Amino acid sequence: MGTHHYNLSEQFEFTGKVKVLSIVGILVGVGAIAYGFLSGQEERTFANLLLMAYYFACVCMSGAFFLAVQYVAQAGWSASILRVPQAMAKTLPIAVIILLVVVGLGLYTHTLYHHWSAPGLTDPNAENYDKIIAGKSSFLNVPFFMSRMVIFLGVYSIFATLLAKWSYNEDLGGGLSSYQKSFKYSCIFLVIYGFTTPVFAFDTIMSLEAHWFSTMFGWYNFAAMWVSSLAAIALIIILLKKAGYMGWVNNSHLHNLGQFIFGFSIFWTYVWFAQFLLIYYANMSEETVYFYKRFNNYEAWFYINLIMNFLSPLLLLMDRDNKRSNNVLMVVCIIVLCGHWVDYYQMIMPGVFEFGTKVIDGKPGSGFGVLEIGTALGFLGLFTFTVLNALSKKPLIAKNHPFLQESLNHHL
Amino acid sequence: MSNIKYILGSFGDPDEMMHGIEKLQENNIKIHDVYTPMPIHGIEAKLGVKRSRLDIAAFFFGITGTLTMLTGVYLATVVDWPINIGGKTHFALPDFIPITFELTILFCAFGLVGSYYASTHLFPGRAPRVMDIRATNDRFIIAIDAKANADHAKIDELLTGAGALEVKYNERKYISYE
Numbered sequence: 001m002g003t004h005h006y007n008l009s010e011q012f013e014f015t016g017k018v019k020v021l022s023i024v025g026i027l028v029g030v031g032a033i034a035y036g037f038l039s040g041q042e043e044r045t046f047a048n049l050l051l052m053a054y055y056f057a058c059v060c061m062s063g064a065f066f067l068a069v070q071y072v073a074q075a076g077w078s079a080s081i082l083r084v085p086q087a088m089a090k091t092l093p094i095a096v097i098i099l100l101v102v103v104g105l106g107l108y109t110h111t112l113y114h115h116w117s118a119p120g121l122t123d124p125n126a127e128n129y130d131k132i133i134a135g136k137s138s139f140l141n142v143p144f145f146m147s148r149m150v151i152f153l154g155v156y157s158i159f160a161t162l163l164a165k166w167s168y169n170e171d172l173g174g175g176l177s178s179y180q181k182s183f184k185y186s187c188i189f190l191v192i193y194g195f196t197t198p199v200f201a202f203d204t205i206m207s208l209e210a211h212w213f214s215t216m217f218g219w220y221n222f223a224a225m226w227v228s229s230l231a232a233i234a235l236i237i238i239l240l241k242k243a244g245y246m247g248w249v250n251n252s253h254l255h256n257l258g259q260f261i262f263g264f265s266i267f268w269t270y271v272w273f274a275q276f277l278l279i280y281y282a283n284m285s286e287e288t289v290y291f292y293k294r295f296n297n298y299e300a301w302f303y304i305n306l307i308m309n310f311l312s313p314l315l316l317l318m319d320r321d322n323k324r325s326n327n328v329l330m331v332v333c334i335i336v337l338c339g340h341w342v343d344y345y346q347m348i349m350p351g352v353f354e355f356g357t358k359v360i361d362g363k364p365g366s367g368f369g370v371l372e373i374g375t376a377l378g379f380l381g382l383f384t385f386t387v388l389n390a391l392s393k394k395p396l397i398a399k400n401h402p403f404l405q406e407s408l409n410h411h412l
Numbered sequence: 413m414s415n416i417k418y419i420l421g422s423f424g425d426p427d428e429m430m431h432g433i434e435k436l437q438e439n440n441i442k443i444h445d446v447y448t449p450m451p452i453h454g455i456e457a458k459l460g461v462k463r464s465r466l467d468i469a470a471f472f473f474g475i476t477g478t479l480t481m482l483t484g485v486y487l488a489t490v491v492d493w494p495i496n497i498g499g500k501t502h503f504a505l506p507d508f509i510p511i512t513f514e515l516t517i518l519f520c521a522f523g524l525v526g527s528y529y530a531s532t533h534l535f536p537g538r539a540p541r542v543m544d545i546r547a548t549n550d551r552f553i554i555a556i557d558a559k560a561n562a563d564h565a566k567i568d569e570l571l572t573g574a575g576a577l578e579v580k581y582n583e584r585k586y587i588s589y590e
Binding site: 281 | 509
């Protein structure tokens, strides 16, 4: 336990190559989306927008969830790295607005959610009357759907902003009052978050295939968003360290993050498999249709998903030394982040394009090309820009956090 | 030549004991082992204790369980009793993942309990062998091999100087408390 000489008012400077690259990323994204719309692939563009907007919002709201978990657990080890998830939490309102716009426009233009929102589905006299959808219409109707979206995401944003704000107040005033407030509101937030994220996942993603349902789907999405957010937090910290910031982060902090990523990758697999096994075992056609689509037209994605999100973290992070290594952890974080893109891809695309890349009735199918990569790069640029911008506004360490010394001396 | 085998420094305070370890190491006196009633953070690094290989053992116990179950399932469902269940292939792997997982855990747990007994000599029914019983209660014990370190007066002085409440000269390594 030596004495430390860290600069506790160190601030991140958001300039130079990173800033330019993130803006280039955003421009690439805008270009790809414009190309998608102009080349008549509205559905595919919207599916990609939904994928990335959902991913963006989920990573940011899980950043707020990370904060809340640390406060409720009264965790000491993480006190010195809280500014990174705080920056993500502060970005959440932007992500929420983008997601709401994408979902709203998708509903309005009937490019997304047309399985349940197309006119006539619930009208017994209409030609395309669908009894199953009509039965679900008290839950799946546009006003209730949109108000759920707005309320859930709005509440998450409010809590995320408050948790970040109190931490900044703590920097100025010190004392325990900010911490105690954060603790109390984190408890409330976790309860709300726990009960509403499954419903949020049912709405945003599962309702793309409105006939099919799975009660595991909410937890499966929760695991995906949580582990991808942990990977994003670890990746940002490692890159900041490599750029010469956050000298106080030692490999015990990385070890903890690595354990988190390892553990929750396995949790993700557990939930994924719990959903898959029951459907596989029971073999009822209304349930197996989900995997039928994925096996027939998206088979490679199905296995890539498991390799990237289960086998890679399992094998690469099992060893203690790997969890403590900057480079290995960074590679795993990148694999996991790409892996959850693949995960969301094979959740969303078969719902929109049942027949994969095949052209049906002159309408182009899905695929993997400029549109996918461009949209992903665009949102990556946006995420980098907004999060680093939020990060650069305040010091990189919460200097009056009550457990700061414990975190600075963290040793496993 | 004395019959003293081990010199034990008995401390009432973990910080004083850590200080004692430092003093002994400064004087190049090799420490046989340290016994404490609770885990002390960072003591392994200080004493240069090698990292436990229990995790590697755990991996191999686990993988044995996995292979045992998969072999068993294969022999049962493909070789001996191939039955058509729900139109699935005979060796329908997803169905058997949960029990494979269970057996992995079971083998791992039993294997680790066995390893623990083997490495600590704590078989059921065996009398515990301890150097000083108070290390399980309120004392922090540093044990020094008396044969390898000849200057007993110096050791006594260092231990007492670091705050040892008591210095014992044991003629036997372990004391049986049956």
